[in-house]
Amino acid sequence: NAGVMQNPRHLVRRRGQEARLRCSPMKGHSHVYWYRQLPEEGLKFMVYLQKENIIDESGMPKERFSAEFPKEGPSILRIQQVVRGDSAAYFCASSPYQDTGELFFGEGSRLTVL
């Protein structure tokens, strides 16, 4: 049973370009969470999605950031017109239910903006 798969593992973009980060949850998991981790800091919640629905995007910056989780295919976190401050590790996690149970993480995608 494959774990949570994130790609790319490393992404380099120049200022103003777009970054697309992908997350395939564990099989049977329909709840996906995206987190951002700045250097030397903890994980900050960005967005919570279920298939075809954004449930909570309270942690997402209002501009340039968007997320989706289509019926088929991975969840995608999209950052338009990247700036240096977007450089961070972006983690995706999945769970089978919306409850108090365990959360499974991907290995993260590290975005560097030049």
Next chain:
Amino acid sequence: AQKITQTQPGMFVQEKEAVTLDCTYDTSDQSYGLFWYKQPSSGEMIFLIYQGSYDEQNATEGRYSLNFQKARKSANLVISASQLGDSAMYFCAMRERGGSYIPTFGRGTSLIVHP
């Protein structure tokens, strides 16, 4: 208000000794889950241990145990017989109904194990 508080930014321990990493939480829910994750320098988030609020026994997983004190709202991680490979960041997290079950993380504790 912080939902998860980890008051120790950094901890040092001698190899083969035990170490306790502190975590306190804030919730008004009766049902919640508490987690610990390890993040080594390679960056991945490794699940260590889980404690449900209704679990009467403290959770244990190998050398990891969770000292769950519900009345004090604390969920400290105890690592017995520390190994050099335990050097990493450790994060405490919680899922609660009042937070829509969105996992909330503490700021982490950096553990360094000395030979």
